[in-house]
Each structure stands twice: as structure tokens, then as C-alpha cells.
Amino acid sequence: MKNLLVVTFVAALTIVSGTSHAAEQSKPSLPNIVIVLTDDQGYADVGVFGAKGFKTPNLDRLATQGCTFRNFHVAQPVCSASRTALLTGCYPNRLGIHGALPPRSKVGINATEMTLAELVKQKGYATAIFGKWHLGDSPQFLPLKHGFDEYFGLPYSNDMWPKHPDLVNLPANDQKRKDGYPDLVMYDGNKVAIPQITHEDQNQLTTWYTEHAVKFIEKNKDHPFFLYLAHNMPHVPLHVSDKFRGKTERGLYGDVIEEIDWSVGQVMEALHRNGLDDNTWIIYTSDNGPWLCYGDHAGSAFPLREGKGTNWEGGTREPCIMRWPGKIAAGSESRQMLMTLDLFPTIANLIGAKLPDHKIDGLDVWPVVAGKPGAKNPHDSYWFYYEVNQLQAVTSSDGHWKLQLPHTYRTLGGRPGGKGGTPAKYEPRKLETAEFYDLENDISETRDVAAAHPDIVARLEIEAERAREELGDSLTQRTGRGTREPGKVRAD
Secondary structure, three states, X not given: OHHHHHHHHHHHHHHHHHHHHHHHHHOOOOOEEEEEEEOOOOOXXXXXXXXXOOOOHHHHHHHHHOEEEEEEEOOOOOHHHHHHHHHHOOOHHHHOOOOOOOOOOOEEOOOOOOOHHHHHHOOOOEEEEEEOOOOOOOHHHOHHHOOOOEEEEOOOOOOOOXXXXXXXXXXXXXXXXXXXXXXXXXXXXXXXXEOOOOHHHHHOHHHHHHHHHHHHHHHOOOOOEEEEEEOOOOOOOOXXXXXXXXXOOOOHHHHHHHHHHHHHHHHHHHHHHOOOHHHEEEEEEEOOOOOHHHHHHOOOOOOOOOOOOOOOHHHHEEEEEEEXXXXXXXXXXXXXXXXXXXXXXXXXXXXXOOOOOOOOOOOOOHHHHOOOOOOOOXXXXXXXXXXXXXXXXXXXXXXXXEEEOOEEEEEOOOOOOOOOOOOOOOEEEXXXXXXXXXXXXXXXXXXXXXXHOHHHHHHHHHHHHHHHHHHEEHHHOEEOOXXXXXXXXXXX
16 A cells, blocks of 8 residues: 555656646747848848849848848948937937037937837846947947947948048048047947957957857857847948958958858857757848948948938848748748837737837737738837938838938939949939829839829828927928937946
8 A cells, every 4th residue: 555655656747847847848939139230231232132242141141041131221221320229119219319420429329218228138138339339438428328238349331430541541630530539449248359440350340249248148058038239330430350351242341241241150050069050040230321432442232222311211121131940931021111129019020029108109019020810010100210310201100111211311313333432422403393103113212203102102201290299390390299218327
């Protein structure tokens, strides 16, 4: 009888243990999230988007394993503003962030805003940014103050230093250079690791960031993580390591992109080596279009119009590839419109994190990302601002229709860009009256079709007015009711 009781107890214990183990096995694990963001990469600067003169085998492989998004946009065609939208889910002008913040900026991301890193921290994620930050360089604005556990990189663009091509050609005693950019520094955490970045250091940026990313993946292979790999390249001045220098027909720009492609391959290999492929969502895109005035040191937005610093398609439509095996169909393609500010709420919903109490502009677009049948973009429209709160364009949320509002933009006017890292000069051009484009049939924005679609024009004009009421518009002297203050430098 005693033996029977022991056997019964052991059997029951085994059943309970087995049930517990099964429950543990069936419990869904939180996905790792990897965002690779390049700087000033053009729409056509990836193999599957039509790259010429260089190859991107790792990005092309990422596309065959995931989805190529051909109508993916940033919120503004410039560095700091674009990154603000990505990391907060808000139009950057809602948060008082405009343009590209300079060194010693008096403003930055406000501590009251929630970043992607802080969002995922709710669920215990490890977080890291390796690369360019550009949301304020004062100590209170740096990444470790905004939810990131690790940071190694530059606080702003790599051209914001005394060796910028626009400055080095000036006379040695020129006051502009003396009073210009400070020495460019490299941060490791909250401390300066390299107080004076050199050209030789810049040649190693892509390699250094990649090495840090791989180590971070290795260290957190048993723990959910958010990796933000924000390359400084291919922003000018272009730099590349010896292992890729002189390798492409395209020249230095092509060499730089091939090194970025290598970096993506290293990240993919680290995920695969640690058995993380199936539980990791990779997102690859750029912060804005190519800086066309730099000519042979700039990328291509073909067949899109214009580039960085404009709200024509070449400035905001970016190459985008996403992979998540089993969740995003391999080898798929999407032409539905999406914007970086939608990633924040989409990730929140996926991991069960709570959105901030304050208003954000992004919406959960996971059904579109995952390619679910019948999925549609939930927005009514997207609003495109530039400069200091200028509402310059509005699009329908499906990306079919675009209303370019009257504004002044920069253009080369058909002239070639500069050579060897020295820029050509833009000329201003004014759009005197609104123009309306059918992007589905005219992606290059060449034909104003307003007369043929007055009803849709009227609808987008209503959306433009809604934008002005909410966020304001300096072009029409409007103040928005929904804007918030940026962070401001305090005396510690």
C-alpha cells in the first residue's frame, strides 16, 4: 500500500511538472526588435530597390526572407525631426523638434516624452543604441536618460565638426571656422570615449557600431532586447574602412553602402547563430532621402522627385525591408503607405506595453505590416512638415493621392551635384499654388491632376486644415492647440 502511494505521488508530481513545463513552453515569448536606421540613404540605394554600381546581398537576402515596403515614409526629410518621430510615435513638431539640432543645442527631447526604449522597458527589455543619436547633446538629453541601457556613438551628424567640407576650404584664420562646430566626440554611455574624432576614427564607425551590436545580441540572447543600430553613414563626409574601400564601380558612396550591407549581414548572422531568427523583428530603413547637392557622394532617389530637405517623394519615401519569420511572409512586397511614427504604437500592441498618457500620432499598423488580407492603413491622412512648422504637403493614408501645398523648396533644377565631397548650391523654387498628384500612376510627381479630382483635393484640404488646428502652420500663421514644449537645457 505504501509503495502504491509513493508511485501515485510520483506520477502526480510528474503530471504537474509536465503540465507546468508545457505551459511554460506554450507561453509566447516577447519578440526581440532590431531597427537599423541609415543616414541620408536614397530610395534606390538597395539592390531590391534598383541600386546601380554596387551590391547589397545581405539586404536582398533580408528581403527574400521578409517583406519589401515600397511606400514607407519618414515624418520629416531631416535628421533630428525624423528620429523624433521614429522614437516617440509623434510628429516631431508636436514635440517642438524642428530640423537638425546643432551641437550645443539649447533644446532636445523632453524628459516627459516616452521613447521606444522606455516603452519596451515596461516589459523588461534590454535596450541599446549604437550610432547617431541627434536628439540633443546636453547630458540631460543623451540616450541613457531616455530608456537606453547602452550607448556608443556620436551625439549628432558626423559633418558637424571643424573638418566639414564647407569649412575646410576657408582661410585658416576665418572667424566662421573658429566660431563654428566644436570637436566631434564619441560617447560610451554618458562619458566621452574619444574627445576628438579624426578621419581615421570615422573610417571605423560602421565597424565599431556593428561590433557593439553583435556583442549586445550575444549578451542578451536569453533576454528580450531592443537594438537600435543608427549608422552615421552614408551621411557626408563619407568614410569607409579599408576592407571596403575601392570595391565598387560607384566609388566611395557605393563602398559605404556595401559596408552597411556587411553590417546587416553581421547582425543577421549573430541572430541566426544564437537561435533568435524566429523571434526577432528586423526593420531596415533610412532617416530621409539623399543629400543630392553632394553629387557623386550622394545616393539616388530614382524615380522619385528631389531628395533630402524637401517633402517631395525623394525626401520622405525610404527603402524599407522588414523580416520576422512566421509573422511576415517571406519574399512578399507591400505598396501600402506606412510611416515611422506608426512603429511605436504597433510595437506597444505587440508586446502588451501601455502607451503614454499624452497624445501620439502613430497608429497600430500591424495588420498592414503582416500583410493580413483586407488590411488597410487606419489613418485618415499623413501630414508633412518641414523647416520651422511649415505644413508643406498632405497625403491620403493609402499613399495614392498627395496635395503639395504652396511653399518654397530647394532644388538643383536639373543641374548635377558636386564632386569629391564638395556640394553644389541649391536654388530656391516657390510653389505658388497647391498641386495635386496621383502617386499610384505618377510616382515622380510630374503631372498636376487637381482639375480631374476636385472631390479628393477638397478632402485633402480638409485634412490640411485639421493639421493646422492640431499642430499649427507657420506658412499660414497658425498656432496649433496640440503642441508640446521640447526639453530645454538646464543648469546642473
